[in-house]
Structure formats: C-alpha cells, structure tokens
Amino acid sequence: MHVTAINWVHSQQFRQFHETEYQQTLSQIAKVLKNKRLPSESLYYLEKGTFLIVSYETTDDSFVRRNQITKNYLNEVNTSQITPQFQWGHLKVDAVNVVEFLTFDKAMKHVERMMETDLVVEYLKEVEQ
Secondary structure: EEEEEEEEEOOHHHHOOOOHHHHHHHHHHHHHHHHHOOOOOOOEEEOHHHHHHEEOOHHHHHHHHHHHHHHHHHHOOOOOOOEEEEEEEEEEOOOOOHHHHHHHHHHHHHHHHHHHHHHHHHHHHHHHO
C-alpha cells in the first residue's frame, strides 16, 4: 500500500486574509484529487491544507504515473492572489517494513518528514536555476 500526503504550503497564512478564496481553493484541490485519482484509492482531508491518499494494490509504475498526473493538474490550481505550492510526502508500506508502521501516527510522522524534505528540495531547485 502507498500512503501519500499533499500539503498546500502556506495555506493557513492565506486563510487568515482570504477566507472565502481559501475555501474555494480547497474545493479546487479536492476536485482535482477526486477526478484524477483512481476510484480504488481512499482520499481524506486531514487539516490545515493537508490531503491524504491511500493507494491499495497498485504497481509502483502506476503509482508514479498517477502522482505525476495529479501534480500536473494541481499546478493548474490558482487563485486571484497566488498559485498554491504543494509539499508531497510518501510511504510505501509492504511486507518488509509493515512492522515499523503499525500505527497511523508512525506512518504519518514518516510522511511528514518526507514533506519537509520535499520543501527543501524544491527550494534548492529554485536556487540552482
């Protein structure tokens, strides 16, 4: 199983000043996820601009392709104020590592660390350009 979290970076700051547009943007993001993810995947909204996707019984190649499609469509989401940026975190739970991730909290801590790394990687890519 693959567990993926997508976090809208700086969503809480945006919400403080643009509540209505914040809600509209969350709806746009949810619509992309609903329309571009597989029917067999479970989608959840956790809080503070974070969405969780649980993908069961999918190949690694299919999973990577689906994430790229999702990223492309999320890049088209925008508001009159900003274009949202997203952090991605991922964990593949399989027979080898299942003992390490027996609880939701342990899995999410790993995914959150991956999202933090994603932000640093994106920052470094921008600096290099």
